[in-house]
Amino acid sequence: MVTPITPPLYPLKESPSQTAGPYxxxxxxxxxxxxxxxxxxxxxxxxxxxxxxxxxxxxxxxVIDGGGNPLKDALVxxxxxxxxxxxxxxxxxxxxxxxxxxxxxxxxIFRFETIKPGRVAFxxxxxxxxxxxxxxxxxxxxxxxxxxxxxxxEAEANAGDPVLARIEHRDRVPTLIAKGGNGKYSxxxxxxxxxxxxxxxx
Amino acid sequence: MKSNQTPIANFFPRDRSWHxxxxxxxxxxxxxxxxxxxLIAFGNSLSETTGPAFGHDMIxxxxxxxxxxxxxxxxxxxxxxxxxxxxxLDERGQPVPNVLIEFWQANAGGRYRHKKDGxxxxxxxxxxxxxxxxxxxxxxxxxxxxxxxxxxxxNGPNDWRPAHIHFSVFGHGFAQRLITQxxxxxxxxxxxxxxxxxxxxxxxxxxxxxxxxxNASAPMDALAYRFDIVLRGSRSTLFENRLEGN
Ligand SMILES: [Fe+3]
Numbered sequence: 001m002v003t004p005i006t007p008p009l010y011p012l013k014e015s016p017s018q019t020a021g022p023y024x025x026x027x028x029x030x031x032x033x034x035x036x037x038x039x040x041x042x043x044x045x046x047x048x049x050x051x052x053x054x055x056x057x058x059x060x061x062x063v064i065d066g067g068g069n070p071l072k073d074a075l076v077x078x079x080x081x082x083x084x085x086x087x088x089x090x091x092x093x094x095x096x097x098x099x100x101x102x103x104x105x106x107x108x109i110f111r112f113e114t115i116k117p118g119r120v121a122f123x124x125x126x127x128x129x130x131x132x133x134x135x136x137x138x139x140x141x142x143x144x145x146x147x148x149x150x151x152x153x154e155a156e157a158n159a160g161d162p163v164l165a166r167i168e169h170r171d172r173v174p175t176l177i178a179k180g181g182n183g184k185y186s187x188x189x190x191x192x193x194x195x196x197x198x199x200x201x202x
Numbered sequence: 203m204k205s206n207q208t209p210i211a212n213f214f215p216r217d218r219s220w221h222x223x224x225x226x227x228x229x230x231x232x233x234x235x236x237x238x239x240x241l242i243a244f245g246n247s248l249s250e251t252t253g254p255a256f257g258h259d260m261i262x263x264x265x266x267x268x269x270x271x272x273x274x275x276x277x278x279x280x281x282x283x284x285x286x287x288x289x290x291l292d293e294r295g296q297p298v299p300n301v302l303i304e305f306w307q308a309n310a311g312g313r314y315r316h317k318k319d320g321x322x323x324x325x326x327x328x329x330x331x332x333x334x335x336x337x338x339x340x341x342x343x344x345x346x347x348x349x350x351x352x353x354x355x356x357n358g359p360n361d362w363r364p365a366h367i368h369f370s371v372f373g374h375g376f377a378q379r380l381i382t383q384x385x386x387x388x389x390x391x392x393x394x395x396x397x398x399x400x401x402x403x404x405x406x407x408x409x410x411x412x413x414x415x416x417n418a419s420a421p422m423d424a425l426a427y428r429f430d431i432v433l434r435g436s437r438s439t440l441f442e443n444r445l446e447g448n
Contacts (some may be wrong), residue, residue: 013217089255120248
């Protein structure tokens with residue numbers, strides 16, 4: 001019997017990652033970084049408009065290294081569904097779903113003004129709890145880190161979330177859950193140590 | 203607006219032996235910034251397979267020209283003028299159209315326009331150091347800049363970065379998001395650099411090394427370098443109904 005010869009599924013390799021380095025803000029948030037005038041605005045700073053449907057929320061946090069110090073050169077991007085649980089793959093007046101924030105140069109705080117996302121189906125049909133997808137790059141991070149942010153006041157939905165259910169060490173689940181309520185949440189991301197945040201291989 | 207709420211095929215798993223490991227102690231900053239626990243995998247949901255799209259209408263006429271986009275009228279950045287061009291492809295070799303590519307770099311002397319860069323090479327008043335473009339329908343992109351200088355950095359006692367341009371690339375899914383760096387063919391600093399050496403496979407380093415491309419150069423104006431970028435692919439042709447309208 002002759003085995004048919006087919007082209008390989010992956011003829012190319014993904015470009016290998018390299019760290020974003022200490023000056024990622026020059027490239028991705030130049031206005032924030034003291035390089036005005038090249039772009040009218042930094043991308044990803046405004047996610048909601050007057051007519052955006054959904055509960056307005058403020059999400060603040062820091063990325064903290066293994067020595068307990070916040071990163072002041074990090075860049076955080078988020079991607080989330082709208083209030084109905086739909087991902088907008090093209091920004092439209094109303095809601096973009098995508099945000100980008102630099103860590104503050106003094107405090108390391110990143111901040112997003114957005115809405116609480118709706119619930120999105122998992123491939124098996126179960127509903128995921130409201131969550132925000134997070135990608136973190138910085139000097140010293142060789143490949144961007146993927147994590148999620150869930151909400152403390154969605155305990156019932158969190159309890160049935162298929163991704164949170166994958167976490168074998170249940171004491172790590174709280175590392176993905178932002179604290180707060182009434183529209184204000186805070187969430188620190190720990191790169192190492194006893195509170196190390198869960199990162200995903202997505 | 204295009205929204206795609208139909209579950210689509212998973213991306214091919216990332217080959218994490220091709221990428222740098224998180225903990226690479228010869229690059230000292232990684233020591234305290236590398237997660238030590240295992241990553242958790244769960245396949246892909248819409249949260250990973252969808253991602254933001256950007257329109258050609260948001261790109262200004264000088265966004266892909268670092269020689270001019272920060273320069274005073276009538277002036278231009280100092281340095282060796284180069285055109286960088288290539289294609290964004292996926293692992294199956296298919297073009298990835300209409301994705302945002304952002305780039306940033308030091309000036310010709312190796313100095314960044316950043317308050318934390320204290321290197322003694324001078325700032326160039328006509329060089330900002332950032333640019334962006336979108337890939338075309340065939341995945342192609344191009345921009346003009348000056349060749350960045352190498353620079354020393356505090357890691358080992360005498361570490362120098364090879365000349366490089368930083369790249370940020372979007373795909374069509376958030377799981378394709380990638381940041382990397384481009385190096386220049388023939389630079390003797392490439393194999394000496396602890397950041398380059400976070401990558402284990404010489405073929406992977408070669409993939410980040412742009413080639414001189416005389417055919418794309420502009421005579422009496424600029425040399426050209428060719429740099430293709432490969433993003434994660436997936437099992438189906440996911441985005442065929444999303445090529446237009448971006
Ligand atoms: Fe650099």
